[in-house]
Amino acid sequence: MTDARWQAVDDFLTRKLLPDDPTLAAVEQRAASAGLPPISVSAMEGSLLQILVRALRARRVLEIGTLGGYSGIWMARGLEPGGTLVTLEVDAHHAEVARGNFEQAGVADAVDLRVGPASESLAAMREAGETPFDLVFIDADKSGYPDYVTQSLALSRPGTLLVLDNMVRGGQVIDDGDDEWGIQGTRAALDVIAGEPRLVATTIQTVGIRGYDGFALALVTY
Ligand SMILES: C[S@@+](CC[C@H](N)C(=O)[O-])C[C@H]1O[C@@H](n2cnc3c(N)ncnc32)[C@H](O)[C@@H]1O
Secondary structure, eight states: OOHHHHHHHHHHHHHHHSOOOHHHHHHHHHHHHTTOOSOSOOHHHHHHHHHHHHHTTOSEEEEEOOTTSHHHHHHHTTSOTTOEEEEEESOHHHHHHHHHHHHHTTOGGGEEEEESOHHHHHHHHHHTTOOOOSEEEEOSOGGGHHHHHHHHHHTOOTTOEEEESOSSGGGGGGOTTOOGGGHHHHHHHHHHHHTOTTEEEEEEEEEETTEEEEEEEEEEOO
């Protein structure tokens, strides 16, 4: 089995299951033209995120790592009426591109984009006593993952679902000592999850146009 096969199957399934979406195609195009790296979730992964948002009937979703807004648009489209996506981004240029994309996708009214280091934005949200989130999607710098899990827990309630991206990284997650892609942050986040009795967790290993990777899903139980 090769990456080429994974990509071909991903393309096939995307064509089979997802309607053509000129809005999202334009969002990807604008992000590429603005020089953003091609590291958003794939269409199939975006669809998974939207299904989770819809299954939870989520009104409040938190995203850590906005980039150009691609995954944010998938999730914002799945919110209950009147719901909000709060999305955190440290890079002002990424945030500016995302703002334009949220406007173009018609979801800007449902999106609250906050610019700054996520650890600081999260601390400010805790300090302000913000209403807990229904779903949190963590997809930013891997070294920050342990802190993002801990802080997200403080912004959660029983029933909140935490979703972490890039948890397998081509299998590097089992390579103790290898820190390409900040895999030690990924491993430390798994330790935080494993050591937190309020969480029940699993992982989904994925292959596709983004290679071999995976999500962690952790449910807040009490
Ligand atoms: C993988 S991309 C996010 C992709 C996006 N979720 C999507 O699928 O469309 C990671 C993003 O996290 C941002 N980021 C990195 N470190 C951050 C930090 N400390 N605080 C907030 N955002 C950060 C990066 O600038 C980048 O835009």
